[in-house]
Amino acid sequence: METLDSLVKTISERGIRKKAAIVWASDDCTRQAVALAIKDGIIDAIFVGCRAEIEADPAMAACSGHYSIVEAADGDEAAAIAVSMARNGEADIIMKGMINTDNLLRAVLNKEHGILDKGAVLTHITAAHIPAYPKLLLLSDVAVIPYPTIDQRRAQIKYLTDIACRLGREKALIALTHCSEKVDERHFPFTADYVTLKAEAEEGKLGNCVVDGPLDVKTSLDAEALAHKGLHSPIGGHADAIIFPDIEAGNTFYKTITLFAGADIAGLLVGAKVPVVLSSRGDSARSKFYSLALAAL
């Protein structure tokens, strides 16, 4: 059984510490996640702002030698500094502390000083450990792109393939989900995009992946459900990753597996020069820690 802890162990054993810039870590929870990642040898931290809180935190005292502090007057300045460190190669990961997501994204997306190349697609990737599913499942997008275009889905396939291969999968099995397995261009134009993307993947244009869809959540993730419907799919009910029709479906899946299926979750923004960990207030320190690990993969 592959879990987020086994992911942490893999990264930890590799023995490479990534440099993570932590933006305005005024809250215990963010610092606790950072301390866990330092302890497991995954990162060295550069805290931007909040010197007093960091120096007063016993969890950080135990990490001495593996973190530094850079001054910042407020969250916005901290975001700008972290982004400039990523631009200059001084930080491999950015992690959000207690500033608004919008404020951090403004710095990331800034046309002059930001770290998103023109034409690059910024999207959210989740890695979920669902106890009833035998491997880590990657998801996109539960948080950022409302209704992905075909270009955005193409980028999502590329990012998911990249992460799945780093997780050791031979080929990334990527399901494009929908409420049914029928293509219905009139009511659901994106199902026609699915057909195009599937064909592109078959022609080898999308890299080391197998793409199929439309499939529903069950025919993507359950061989029995697939057989019961009399369907065949090269994914065979064993998807490594799901691309959802829209943010509403993605977010619903994410919230449902954490609320009712005991799932552990790691999440991050990809597409910028470095991965950005954007956990929300509701996430536990452990979940933020897992997100840091995923960013360090």
Place this chain on the structure above:
Amino acid sequence: METLDSLVKTISERGIRKKAAIVWASDDCTRQAVALAIKDGIIDAIFVGCRAEIEADPAMAACSGHYSIVEAADGDEAAAIAVSMARNGEADIIMKGMINTDNLLRAVLNKEHGILDKGAVLTHITAAHIPAYPKLLLLSDVAVIPYPTIDQRRAQIKYLTDIACRLGREKALIALTHCSEKVDERHFPFTADYVTLKAEAEEGKLGNCVVDGPLDVKTSLDAEALAHKGLHSPIGGHADAIIFPDIEAGNTFYKTITLFAGADIAGLLVGAKVPVVLSSRGDSARSKFYSLALAAL
């Protein structure tokens, strides 16, 4: 703990048998569901078509006195006959056997001979027993309306309120879900509809219900998640029913709770003159039986 079995018990104890027209029950699974519902005193069945299969089925032999058979040459004729029985008050429920959903719906929606009043909204309601949630949860719409208009959502609120009240809830607590709690008319125009519907419910225009939204799946169904986000809602994380932003989110929730959270499910179409049980090939006999019970509520 309220379950679908407790729902069955309630209906069973009431001692009223509804008349259910079963359209083309050529499969064991449909007949098995009907036999269970007859045995529990919930329905008497009128099978339309498939005499040979019914007479050869030992499960039906045990139900003698509680079913009859009406001849039909094929599934389409069976659908037309069942619909005309509902029109004439001879059937209180229609249940689909082995014919295509589209063919049954064509008979239901037929302008001359059908059973959907002009302007009425046909939508799908699910009742779910999720072991980790303390009561039956109603859902709309996981199967029929792709992107509900405000009028369609108003009808969904009415139907859900009606069923929740029959389940014995004092007032129906109905959550309108979205990926966040923010109203965002530009990217998600339906969130503005949510505000309108919430106001209408507060003014008492929508009947015996409390409506709130946008809420996400967690802040609808978990008091702790609501508190953690610092939010207040008259639903308090104890929703009786969820209305989803679109069919993709609804279907994703439905498939996820059945695949990963051990949920039992009953589902039916409402809005026509009688409820229509439309279970799909993938559903178990038990699930079809629960759907019959919900239709008989």
